[in-house]
Amino acid sequence: MNINNFLNDVGQGNADIEVVANGEAVSAFKSNGQTNKMLVEQMQKLAEIGVNFVACQNALKAQSIAKESLPEFVTVVPAGITEIARKQTEGFAYIKP
Amino acid sequence: MNINNFLNDVGQGNADIEVVANGEAVSAFKSNGQTNKMLVEQMQKLAEIGVNFVACQNALKAQSIAKESLPEFVTVVPAGITEIARKQTEGFAYIKP
Amino acid sequence: MNINNFLNDVGQGNADIEVVANGEAVSAFKSNGQTNKMLVEQMQKLAEIGVNFVACQNALKAQSIAKESLPEFVTVVPAGITEIARKQTEGFAYIKP
Numbered sequence: 001m002n003i004n005n006f007l008n009d010v011g012q013g014n015a016d017i018e019v020v021a022n023g024e025a026v027s028a029f030k031s032n033g034q035t036n037k038m039l040v041e042q043m044q045k046l047a048e049i050g051v052n053f054v055a056c057q058n059a060l061k062a063q064s065i066a067k068e069s070l071p072e073f074v075t076v077v078p079a080g081i082t083e084i085a086r087k088q089t090e091g092f093a094y095i096k097p
Numbered sequence: 098m099n100i101n102n103f104l105n106d107v108g109q110g111n112a113d114i115e116v117v118a119n120g121e122a123v124s125a126f127k128s129n130g131q132t133n134k135m136l137v138e139q140m141q142k143l144a145e146i147g148v149n150f151v152a153c154q155n156a157l158k159a160q161s162i163a164k165e166s167l168p169e170f171v172t173v174v175p176a177g178i179t180e181i182a183r184k185q186t187e188g189f190a191y192i193k194p
Numbered sequence: 195m196n197i198n199n200f201l202n203d204v205g206q207g208n209a210d211i212e213v214v215a216n217g218e219a220v221s222a223f224k225s226n227g228q229t230n231k232m233l234v235e236q237m238q239k240l241a242e243i244g245v246n247f248v249a250c251q252n253a254l255k256a257q258s259i260a261k262e263s264l265p266e267f268v269t270v271v272p273a274g275i276t277e278i279a280r281k282q283t284e285g286f287a288y289i290k291p
Contacts, residue, residue, distance in 0.1 A: 002119075002178050003178075005153075005155045005176040005177075005178055005179075006176055006178045006179055006182070008175075008176070009175045009176035009178075009179040010179055015182070022196075056199075058199045078202075078203045079199040079200055079202070079203035080199075081196050081197075081199055081200045081203075081289060082199075082200055082203040082204055084287065084289050085200070085209070085287035085289060086287075088287035088288065089285075089287055091186075093181065093182035093183075093185035093186055093191070094185065094191055094287070094288055094289075095178060095181050095182060095191075096193040096290040099216075099275050100275075102250075102252045102273040102274075102275055102276075103273055103275045103276055103279070105272075105273065106272050106273035106275075106276040107276055112279070188283075190278065190279035190280075190282035190283055190288070191282065191288055192275060192278050192279065192288075193290040
C-alpha cells in the first residue's frame with residue numbers, strides 16, 4: 001500500500017526499493033490463509049516491476065519457516081539488520097513502517 | 098514532547114525539523130476533543146518557530162479527513178513515504194517515533 | 195539479539211554500534227527482576243566489546259530513574275532524539291527496533 005503510494009508518486013523506475021522483513025514480519029511471506037495469499041500476490045506484482053523483497057534468515061529460523069517455502073521472488077540474507085544498515089550506507093533512505 | 102526536547106538541546110534555529118504524518122497519525126491534526134486540541138495548539142507553537150508539519154494525502158483520504166479541515170500550518174503532500182525518503186536524501190536525519 | 199545477529203554477520207570490530215534508549219526503553223537499564231537482569235548482563239557483554247549504550251536524560255526523568263542507578267556502561271545524554279539525529283549526520287545508519 002505504502003509502496004504503491006510511493007510508486008504512484010515518484011513514478012516506476014525512478015527509485016530503487018527494497019523491503020527487508022525482519023522479526024515477525026517474515027511471516028508475511030507465508031501464503032497461508034486468504035489475507036496472506038493476497039499480500040503475497042501484491043508483493044509478486046511489485047517484485048515484477050523491480051521491488052526487492054528480502055527476508056532475514058535469523059528471523060526465518062526463529063519462526064521455523066523453511067527458506068524453500070518462501071515465494072521465489074524473496075531473497076534471504078543472513079541478518080536483516082546488516083542489510084538495513086548496509087543499504088543506508090549505500091544511500092538508501094530508511095522507512096520503518 | 099520529543100521535538101521540545103530536541104529544540105531545548107540543540108537550540109532553536111540550529112536545525113530544520115519536519116514532522117511527516119502518515120497513516121493513522123494524520124488524525125492528530127484534527128482538533129476534535131480536548132486532548133487533540135491541546136496537541137494541535139502545541140504544534141501551532143512549534144510551527145510558529147519554524148517546524149514544518151506535513152500530512153500524507155493518501156492517509157487523509159483513507160481516513161476521510163478533508164484537507165480543508167486541517168490547521169493552516171499543515172502542508173499536504175501526495176505521499177508521506179516519498180516525502181520521508183526525499184528528506185533523507187536531502188540530508189535530514191530520520192527519527193521514527 | 196538483533197545486535198548479536200549483526201555482529202555475527204559483519205564480524206566484531208567492523209562496525210560502530212550505539213544503542214540509544216529513549217522513552218520507556220530506558221527502563222531496560224534497570225536490573226530489577228530476573229528478565230531485566232539477564233538483559234543488562236547481555237548489554238554488559240556487548241559494552242565490553244565496544245557497543246555504546248546511551249540513555250536519554252529526559253526519559254530517565256520522566257520515569258523517575260536516577261542516573262546513579264544505571265549500570266556503569268551506560269552514557270547519559272540530555273536528549274536521545276538529538277543523539278539519534280547527530281549520529282545519522284555522522285554517517286551512522288539508523289535502525290528502529
